[in-house]
Amino acid sequence: MDKSNKQLSNNFVVINFENGADTNLFEREIKKKLTEVINNPNSLDIVLDFENIHMINSRIIGDLVSAHQKLIPAGRSLQIVGVKNGSHLQQIFQTTGLDYFIPFYSEYADFLKEQKKKEHSEKNLSMTADYIVIKLKDLDNMTELEKEVTTQLAKYLNSSYQTIVLDLTEIEFINSTIIGEIIITIQKLQLLGRHLYLIGVRDKSNLGTLISVTGLLSFIKTFTNEEEFLKFNTHYSADQDDKRERIQKLITFDIEQINKRGVLILSLIGLLNRITGMNEIKEKFSKAVAEGHNQILFDLTRLTYIDSEAIGCLIKFHQTLNKNPADGIVFYNPNIIVKEVFDICRLQEVIPCYQSLDEALAHFHSH
Helix, strand or coil: EEEEEEEECCCEEECCCCCCHHHHHHHHHHHHHHHCCCCCCCCCCCEECCCCCCCCCCCHHHHHHHHHHHHHCCCCCEEEECCCCCCCCHHHHHHHHHHHHCCEEECCHHHHHHHHHHHHHHEEEEEEECCCEEECCCCHHHHHHHHHHHEEEEEECCCCCCCCEEEECCCCCCHHHHHHHHHHHHHHHHHHHCEEEEEECCCCCCHHHHHHHCHHHHHCCCCCHHHHHHHHHHHCCCHHHHHHHEEEHHHCCCEEEEEEECEEEEEEEEECCCEEHHHHHHHHHHHHHHCCEEEEEEEECCCEEEEHHHHHHHHHHHHHHHHHCCEEEECCCHHHHHHHHHHHHHHHHHEEEEEHHHHHHHHHHHC
16 A cells, blocks of 8 residues: 555555654654544545554554544544554553554455445444434454454434444443443433434343342443334333433543541542543642641542543552552552453552452551
8 A cells, every 4th residue: 555645445444554664753744644634534544544543652653542532523533554463563552551442453354344244234324213222243252352342432413313222132231431432422422412322231140130239220221122222212201301311410420539547538439431520630639738648548449431441540649649659549448340441451559459458548557
């Protein structure tokens, strides 16, 4: 493929890069080209060719995240090809959490195969005047399912449908990344007065149990099948408006503060992600540091979900305080979804995490 921008289809434009060997030159090149294509009136989705790229720095990562955030509201996507399996570049993507929301592929052939799957999946969408059902297939691996969920939710978030229904009949398990995408979509839809529901979730199934034990049933309405959903949708009444208000409270974020044995304990409540809670937790941390607190314990008992951007924020907090080995931040009692996000990010290699309050407090008193 030549080194100029090339339209891959009616939907995608591929951006190639000439300065991969020089990180500083590449930094300027990617910023310039991303800006040009994002502002393209043809509103194409973007594919970045990283075949000749071996290293990216924090500023480039920031540009990628920024581009993703600008494209999503417009129903567009950013994807990357040329990230070889086992490469240093792949490690960077996985360690920083970029792979949570920016799909990447080792080869063009992998990308094209994925597009064909998505085109085929269009045949599995059933539509009515006010809602759309997205029927998910049990794909080869969890990464493919993550990409499919992310793509479909982004696509219909900006549609005219009042309600999005995810059909999980053929799905046996979803991970924290998929749950995070569902939660963020619910938040965005609620701002527009719209809804997202799940069908194909049976009470005693593995999927039903997972959704139940993580507390997701508090704000995600599920149905056994589409017929059950239609009965609910037909009888939607003013009572549901009251429920919507209760749901809105559950997908917000709050912090409670106490002191115990000389340690400041901040209890995180609700959702902490790039939409909710970031400003609050930064303000609370800054105030705590200004008051002289060097040891902060985060109680995660009531934290429903956390994303990679919030985790990056917490790592910065820890680095700020950890000048002395006895100081820093510690976590305790995350739920299984939060713990999975921690494991994926290898966060516990940086910040200690305990299951009980006594163990967490003992960490500070042992230094």
